[in-house]
Amino acid sequence: MEKINNLINKTDSRIKQSLISQDDDVWLNFLPVFSVLLGLLMSGLMMLFLGYNPLIVYSNMLNYAFRDIYNIADIFAKATPLILTGLAFGFAFRASLFNIGAQGQFYMGAVMAVACALKLGSFPSYLTLMICFIMSLTGGSLWAAFIGYVKARFNANEFLVSMMLTYVAIAIMNFLLGGLLKEAKGEYPQTDVIPRSGWLPSLIPHTRLHWGFVVALLIALLAYIILWRTSLGYKIRMVGYNRDAARYAGINVEKIFVIVFFISGAFAGIAGFTEVNGMQHMLIEGFNPMIGAEGIGIAILGNAHPLGIVLSALLFGALKVGGNLVVQTSRIPASIIGITEGFVILSVILSYFIRDKLIVLRNKKKLIVQEEHRL
Amino acid sequence: MTLHPILNTIMNNKADSIVLKNITKYFPGTIANDHIDLTLVSGEVLALFGENGAGKTTLMSILYGLYQPDEGEIFIKGERVKIRSPHDAMEYGIGMIHQHFTLVPVHTVVENIILGTEKAYLKHLDIKKKVKKIKEIGKRYGLEVDPYTIIQQLPVGIQQRVEILKALYRNAQILIMDEPTSVLTPQETEKLFNFIHDFKAKGHSVIFISHKLNEVMEIADRIVVLRDGKIVSNVLRQEASEGQLTHMMIGRDLVIPKTNSSIHPKSEMLKIKNLTIMGDKQNKAIDDLSFTVREGEIFGVTGVSGNGQEELAQALCGLRKVKNGQIALSDKDITNKDVLSIIHQGIGYIPADRHKEGLVLDMSIEENLFLKNHSNPMFLHYGFLNQNKIQENARNLMRDFEIKAASSKSRVMTLSGGNQQKVAVAREVNIGTKLLVAVQPTRGLDLGAVDYVHKTLLKEKKEGKAILLISTELSEIMTLSDRIGVMYRGRLLKIIQRKDAKVDEIGLLMAGITEGKRNGKN
Numbered sequence: 001m002e003k004i005n006n007l008i009n010k011t012d013s014r015i016k017q018s019l020i021s022q023d024d025d026v027w028l029n030f031l032p033v034f035s036v037l038l039g040l041l042m043s044g045l046m047m048l049f050l051g052y053n054p055l056i057v058y059s060n061m062l063n064y065a066f067r068d069i070y071n072i073a074d075i076f077a078k079a080t081p082l083i084l085t086g087l088a089f090g091f092a093f094r095a096s097l098f099n100i101g102a103q104g105q106f107y108m109g110a111v112m113a114v115a116c117a118l119k120l121g122s123f124p125s126y127l128t129l130m131i132c133f134i135m136s137l138t139g140g141s142l143w144a145a146f147i148g149y150v151k152a153r154f155n156a157n158e159f160l161v162s163m164m165l166t167y168v169a170i171a172i173m174n175f176l177l178g179g180l181l182k183e184a185k186g187e188y189p190q191t192d193v194i195p196r197s198g199w200l201p202s203l204i205p206h207t208r209l210h211w212g213f214v215v216a217l218l219i220a221l222l223a224y225i226i227l228w229r230t231s232l233g234y235k236i237r238m239v240g241y242n243r244d245a246a247r248y249a250g251i252n253v254e255k256i257f258v259i260v261f262f263i264s265g266a267f268a269g270i271a272g273f274t275e276v277n278g279m280q281h282m283l284i285e286g287f288n289p290m291i292g293a294e295g296i297g298i299a300i301l302g303n304a305h306p307l308g309i310v311l312s313a314l315l316f317g318a319l320k321v322g323g324n325l326v327v328q329t330s331r332i333p334a335s336i337i338g339i340t341e342g343f344v345i346l347s348v349i350l351s352y353f354i355r356d357k358l359i360v361l362r363n364k365k366k367l368i369v370q371e372e373h374r375l
Numbered sequence: 376m377t378l379h380p381i382l383n384t385i386m387n388n389k390a391d392s393i394v395l396k397n398i399t400k401y402f403p404g405t406i407a408n409d410h411i412d413l414t415l416v417s418g419e420v421l422a423l424f425g426e427n428g429a430g431k432t433t434l435m436s437i438l439y440g441l442y443q444p445d446e447g448e449i450f451i452k453g454e455r456v457k458i459r460s461p462h463d464a465m466e467y468g469i470g471m472i473h474q475h476f477t478l479v480p481v482h483t484v485v486e487n488i489i490l491g492t493e494k495a496y497l498k499h500l501d502i503k504k505k506v507k508k509i510k511e512i513g514k515r516y517g518l519e520v521d522p523y524t525i526i527q528q529l530p531v532g533i534q535q536r537v538e539i540l541k542a543l544y545r546n547a548q549i550l551i552m553d554e555p556t557s558v559l560t561p562q563e564t565e566k567l568f569n570f571i572h573d574f575k576a577k578g579h580s581v582i583f584i585s586h587k588l589n590e591v592m593e594i595a596d597r598i599v600v601l602r603d604g605k606i607v608s609n610v611l612r613q614e615a616s617e618g619q620l621t622h623m624m625i626g627r628d629l630v631i632p633k634t635n636s637s638i639h640p641k642s643e644m645l646k647i648k649n650l651t652i653m654g655d656k657q658n659k660a661i662d663d664l665s666f667t668v669r670e671g672e673i674f675g676v677t678g679v680s681g682n683g684q685e686e687l688a689q690a691l692c693g694l695r696k697v698k699n700g701q702i703a704l705s706d707k708d709i710t711n712k713d714v715l716s717i718i719h720q721g722i723g724y725i726p727a728d729r730h731k732e733g734l735v736l737d738m739s740i741e742e743n744l745f746l747k748n749h750s751n752p753m754f755l756h757y758g759f760l761n762q763n764k765i766q767e768n769a770r771n772l773m774r775d776f777e778i779k780a781a782s783s784k785s786r787v788m789t790l791s792g793g794n795q796q797k798v799a800v801a802r803e804v805n806i807g808t809k810l811l812v813a814v815q816p817t818r819g820l821d822l823g824a825v826d827y828v829h830k831t832l833l834k835e836k837k838e839g840k841a842i843l844l845i846s847t848e849l850s851e852i853m854t855l856s857d858r859i860g861v862m863y864r865g866r867l868l869k870i871i872q873r874k875d876a877k878v879d880e881i882g883l884l885m886a887g888i889t890e891g892k893r894n895g896k897n
Contacts, residue, residue, distance in 0.1 A: 241738060250693075
């Protein structure tokens with residue numbers, strides 16, 4: 001008995017020591033940076049196979065992306081909707097829920113925004129923008145809340161429901177673009193350009209960067225505050241980490257499902273607002289078709305943390321701006337940008353896997369040390 | 376522990392079929408198996424007897440290749456072997472019937488039995504041939520099952536039969552059965568025992584894991600008692616007495632601490648009246664149950680697990696609907712109230728599975744200590760968390776309950792098992808101002824931590840709280856409780872004052888044998 005008690009004390013002190021020595025593993029936090037570099041390296045190899053010098057391609061990319069204020073501003077403009085769809089996935093992910101239907105919620109938000117902007121042309125600008133913002137938010141959030149509801153009510157798989165609802169959203173958007181919202185000329189499946197009063201003012205004159213970027217930053221801040229500063233966010237994270245414990249603590253887990261999807265969908269819907277009112281100023285069939293999927297990658301790259309998501313979205317924005325110009329000015333196929341993005345995400349996912357393995361390995365080592373101590 | 380002389384003679388006469396030597400297995404914070412030597416002889420039924428957490432299942436999981444031992448060797452028929460997986464174990468003729476079945480519910484009996492035995496991928500699968508073989512085995516051992524029925528349509532007893540057939544189909548000569556009767560009715564149990572006798576008669580052996588005394592005495596040839604990962608007794612059935620085995624299982628003469636034995640007739644805190652609760656299978660898990668717990672009293676509920684304890688606990692914390700009857704806390708009806716309002720009434724709940732139900736391992740200590748206050752206005756400011764209050768709460772509880780950690784921001788995952796349980800206990804004691812429900816509060820803890828939890832419960836009792844202790848560990852119940860209720864099939868067979876309680880009697884009650892019944896039998 002005494003012997004065992006001694007051992008317990010010893011192991012306790014060992015665990016204490018290892019807690020302190022965890023600081024040695026700070027480098028694990030920089031793993032995403034390493035893996036981004038690894039992703040760039042892998043796509044560099046790909047370029048080699050295609051017969052291009054990756055060093056030249058990358059340096060061109062950098063040069064183009066940061067050539068002038070217009071391009072730099074464009075990075076931020078491109079990042080704006082990606083921040084929001086990234087937040088949409090990341091927020092739900094914090095509750096261990098998978099909202100992979102940000103694309104559909106984005107389209108619903110865009111439809112609402114364009115409809116409001118077209119019909120409210122005579123309103124003062126701030127009022128139009130306010131209404132567009134609220135309506136796009138509502139469109140996205142209600143669309144997503146349905147996913148949460150069927151999950152809560154029927155235990156439907158949110159992964160499948162959110163994915164399939166995207167196709168429904170696309171169909172609805174196409175239907176409206178072919179009828180109610182179709183341009184006056186009636187030629188293409190797209191809307192008219194929205195009146196000037198519905199345009200988000202630009203942030204830097206003579207660039208495409210608009211106030212939507214500030215909106216996206218504020219939303220990211222809001223997501224952070226909800227998750228880590230409010231009682232609601234605490235409940236959401238608890239549901240994400242351990243649903244059983246949440247139930248025992250008196251949390252209505254089903255209600256949390258609906259709330260999380262509502263908020264997550266709102267973020268994606270707002271992306272529709274920033275794209276329609278800030279960037280495109282109209283709605284075209286099938287525009288930005290990859291924004292939802294890229295949001296997932298960005299959320300993973302950013303470890304589902306709002307700050308990480310903002311930084312990853314900026315990285316993707318830079319890749320897009322630089323990449324597009326490289327493609328336009330040389331004979332490199334355009335798909336190389338997508339491939340680079342893919343490799344980056346892939347290596348990030350792998351890095352999380354490796355990190356978990358490393359942690360397990362370290363804990364095992366710790367255990368072995370304990371055992372040796374015992375003998 | 377020296378071997379019994381008779382055992383030596385047996386071993387000399389018969390071939391050892393399996394020898395475990397010096398088997399040791401560590402789990403973080405505990406030693407599950409501590410240098411165990413065990414021999415299994417062909418043609419015997421060996422019972423592994425012990426309390427929950429004594430290391431029975433771990434030892435058998437090692438033999439079946441589910442775990443790798445940290446030390447020690449396994450010999451089969453004199454040859455040293457390494458069992459890396461259940462597949463290896465089957466090669467050596469070892470089959471295991473798990474407590475929770477490993478069948479595919481939507482597949483047929485034959486599909487389940489042959490699953491994993493077919494090596495060819497593209498060859499035609501001759502189901503008829505397999506069915507014939509299964510029927511043959513079934514006939515030989517009296518285990519007839521229709522091979523084309525879908526598993527989920529079969530009653531539990533027959534599903535177990537399919538599990539056994541699965542092992543026999545793989546030519547198992549040694550069957551490990553982990554608490555096989557826990558899910559069976561008495562009639563089904565009898566059939567199972569008939570099978571075990573048959574199986575033994577054919578020269579095969581069975582390792583029977585159980586913590587039910589009466590069954591062990593009925594079926595085993597030899598009984599090995601495990602306690603805290605060590606073998607404490609190895610006796611032949613003829614030589615064993617029920618009282619002695621129970622003693623061995625618990626391990627010490629129970630020292631009953633001095634208490635102010637005259638319980639003041641304090642007010643009744645928890646009143647349960649004619650409670651009926653349905654289980655998951657629409658059976659009556661709790662059947663017309665009534666009892667009370669007074670202020671300043673520990674009421675212990677003991678019994679073999681699966682007799683309704685879990686359902687009772689869930690109903691008390693609002694997670695399971697009550698069908699009939701009433702639960703009242705200091706004269707306030709809390710029947711079928713939601714979890715949160717029950718928490719706010721002042722009921723603390725220490726769950727059996729702290730990792731699953733009591734803690735969020737990925738969150739910090741302070742967040743875990745705050746877990747049940749998420750809607751408490753004291754900690755909130757317009758929906759925002761009051762970090763100062765949360766930290767202050769954590770600091771106080773960590774000091775009062777001696778939670779050892781680098782800081783209150785450390786993730787609970789990084790704590791030792793004992794400190795993790797302290798976090799859960801601290802929180803629940805803090806919330807449970809009137810009643811504490813503790814379900815298996817010391818499961819899987821090391822001795823120091825067990826002692827700590829026990830002391831805490833006694834202290835809270837002294838301060839006038841009502842405590843309902845639900846545990847399958849008799850030693851715990853005997854040391855702590857003022858009154859003891861023995862639960863069997865959703866009823867309390869008897870409520871005993873501790874000073875009148877005898878271990879033997881409780882052991883028999885746990886098996887459903889009341890005084891009258893026993894006398895009638897003899």
